[in-house]
Amino acid sequence: MSEHIPAPNGPAQPQLAADTTPDNPWPLARLSENLKNYIERVSPTWVEGQLIEHRVSRGHAWMTMRDLDVEMSLPVVAWARTANGLDPSIKEGARVVALVKPNFYTKTGRLTMVVNDMRPVGIGELLARVERLRRALAEEGLFAPERKKPLPVLPNTIGLITGRDSDAMHDVQRNVWLRWPVARFEVIHAAMQGPRVSDEVSAALHVLDQDPRVDVIVVARGGGALEEVILPFSDEALVRTVSELTTPVVSAIGHEADRPVLDDVADFRASTPTDAAKNIVPDAAIELAGITDVRTRMAQAVQRLVDVQGQQITQLRSRPVMAQPETMIQLRAEEISQLITRSRATFGHQLHRATDHIEQLKARVRSLSPQQTLNRGYAVVQHDNSILRDASRVAVGDDLDILVAAGRLTATTTSVTETSKE
Known part of the structure; x- marks a missing residue:
């Protein structure tokens, strides 16, 4: 930190910025020198981005780098000595890594990010990163077959995410309508290349996934350079968004040889947008x-x-039975007549035997009946409502009730003669 000599007879300057006041401020030069000293202590840093601006003036390369994922950019400059040694492929649109260090110019108060080295990121390195991401997500289980959702046999509405007025959009719609003329689309246009692909496609996916009419979603893009086809659609955030949707997703990116990570997480991978159309609707013909x-x-x-x-x-x-159906009736009638005759004979025989048995039982009952005894001349004598069996129980003058075979009479005892019971 440089020293600042206070004005003669003036108050001492504060040592810290927090101690400055309106009555005792720092000179501007001191603030600039402190900022320069602080900024120059920052170590050189490697950063990655895409060049969206590149121009050379007086041998110096003035460039603007943009972040690969978010809308954020940073102006950088490579002084002539560094710019002359840069790879010729470093130009607008290139993906690069740069070693930058901030520099603060005290005379104008300008902060400049100075490039000490810059290298293009080769397609080989980019594809290697994609493969590392693919393996990591596969180990996590995002590509497992059991996670794949079946495509509907006949979708009610087809969600289509593609570039505005793109060939891929026309290919999908034309081939779908050739196969199924009444098919309906819900189209959302999104960036199909550049750093906005992941955010815009993810937002479109969420919108279509929440639409109850949409039964399948197609993400379609035509062919192009590898960095335009594979890299944007291998973004991890986009891949995870697709894995969380409830609506089946069809990936139709580029050509057969192109295989972004989106193809692996999608529920169906179409080799081309035309192939997607052939698989999401049946052929009406x-x-x-x-x-x-x-x-x-x-x-x-x-x-x-x-x-x-x-x-x-x-x-x-x-058959004879159908030619003369009455024959069958006659046979059955004869059988019925025979059964009736046999039944009557059997019943008559059983009835005769039962009649004889009843007559025998009647004879036995009659032979045991007291009436039969009375019919033979015997009588039943009752005294005091009890059958009289012993003459000694009756005295002369007692009334007796006498039951004979036909009728009843009353008598008075005139004499009693007892006999031996032996």
Whole structure:
């Protein structure tokens, strides 16, 4: 830190910026010198970005680097000695890494990011990064087959994310409508190259995923340079967005040889936008031909069934039992008559035996009946409502009730003669 000599007879300058006041400020030179000393202590730093501006003036290269993921840029300058040694491929649009160090020019108060070295990022290195990301996400399970969602047989509405008025959009729509003329699209235009691809495509994916009408989403882009096709659609944030959606996603990026990481996480990978159209809707002509074929085969099957049943009916009608159906009735009538006759004979025999048995039982009952005894001349004598068995129980003059075979009479005892019970 440089020293500053205070004015004669003036107050001492504050040592710290926080101690300055309106009455005792720092001179501007002191602030500039302190900033320069502080900034020059920052170590040179390697940064990566894309050159969106590159011009050479008096041998110096004035450039602007933009971040690969967010909208943020930084002006840098390579002085003539450094600029003369840069790779010729370093130009506007190139992806580079640069060793930069801030420099503060005290006379004008300008901060400049000075490039001490700059190297282009080769396509080989970029593809190696993509492969490392692909392996890491595969180990995480984002590409597992069980995570793939099946495509709908016939989508209600097709969500399409593509560039504005792009060939890919026309290819998808034209081929879909050739196959299924009534197909409907919900199209969202997004950047298909450059640093905004991940953010804009991810935002479009979320919008379509929340639309209940959309049954499948297609991300389509035509062919191009590897850094335009593979790199933007291998962004990790974009890949993770696709893995979290509930709507099936079809990746239709570039040509067959192009394979961004988006292809691996998508539910279906189409080799081209045209191939995507062929896989998201059926071919109406083929479906109509199939329906016609099925209807023909159904009609033939029904006709064969009718023919077989007709032949069976003809065979049944030719049988004797069908030619003279009364024969069967006569046979059954004779069988019924025989059964009736046998039943009547059996029932009559059983009834006769039962009648004889009843008569025998009646005779036995009658022989044991007290009435039968009375009929033979015996009588039942009752005294005091009890059957009299012993004459000694009756005194002369007692009334007796006498039951005979036919009727009842009352008598008075005139004499009692006892007999031995032996």
